[in-house]
Amino acid sequence: MNIILTGYMGCGKTEIGSRLSQKLAMKFIDLDLYIEKKEDSSITKIFDKKGDIYFRKIESKYLHEIIKKDNIILSLGGGTPCYHENHKIFNNDNNISFYLKYSRKNLSKRLFAIKKNRPLISQFKTEEKLLEYISKHLFERELYYSMAKNTLSCDDKSIDQLCDQIIETLE
Numbered sequence: 001m002n003i004i005l006t007g008y009m010g011c012g013k014t015e016i017g018s019r020l021s022q023k024l025a026m027k028f029i030d031l032d033l034y035i036e037k038k039e040d041s042s043i044t045k046i047f048d049k050k051g052d053i054y055f056r057k058i059e060s061k062y063l064h065e066i067i068k069k070d071n072i073i074l075s076l077g078g079g080t081p082c083y084h085e086n087h088k089i090f091n092n093d094n095n096i097s098f099y100l101k102y103s104r105k106n107l108s109k110r111l112f113a114i115k116k117n118r119p120l121i122s123q124f125k126t127e128e129k130l131l132e133y134i135s136k137h138l139f140e141r142e143l144y145y146s147m148a149k150n151t152l153s154c155d156d157k158s159i160d161q162l163c164d165q166i167i168e169t170l171e
Contacts, residue, residue: 001070001071001094001095001096002067002069002070002071002072002073002074002094002095002096003017003020003024003026003072003073003074003095003096003097003098003166003170004074004076004089004090004095004096004097004098004148005017005073005074005075005076005097005098005100006075006076006080006081006090006097006098006099006100006144006145006148007078007099007100007101007102007145007154008078008102008107008134008137008138008141008145009077009078009111009118009120009121010102010107010110010111010114010118011100011101011102011107011110011154012100012154012159012162013030013075013076013100014030014075015159016075016100016159016162016163016166017030017073017074017075019159019160019163020073020163020166020167021073023163023167024073024167026071026072026073027069027071027072027073028072028073028074028075029066029069029072029073029074029075030074030075031059031062031063031066031074031075031076031077031080032077034062034066035058035059035062038058038062039058043055043077044119046058047119056079056083056084057084059077059079059080059083059084059086060083060084060086063076063080063086063089064089067089067094067095070094078141079141081141081144081145081147081148082140082141082144087144087147090147090148090149091147091148091149096149096150096169096170097147097148097149097150098148098149098150098151098152098166098169099145099146099148099150099151099152100152100154100162101145101151101152101153101154102154102155103155104131104134104135104138105131106154106155107134107138108127108130108131108134109127111130111134112124112127112130115130121133150166150169152165152166
């Protein structure tokens, strides 16, 4: 069985996946890091040099390569489920999926604090403008995220609390 974590950027997929991996003694793979290793380039550089269409194609290719493995925890990129019918992996027999859902306001706070590390949002000067952007983006993406078998409300919960909630769901 594979555990798949999905949700908007900044929702903690990588942190939660890494901690869950320790608690469950399962291998953890972050799709974005996997792509960077395979392509020998950062996600930002891939987008800049080869474009969005190229990135989404290889993202889907590597996703389907990884998902053939068993007993892994996989964190997806924020846009992964929205392209090439990637969301269909959420609920096949070998996978259990979790949408890590934060309120738009909390996502905005979390992302504003780390925006310099996120090229997609680094240009926003105020948290209000970022909130507006996130709201529009989530409107487009939430349909795909909500196709995950499980939705976890993450507001006001620690990483350990969220991991424990995932583990309880698995039992």
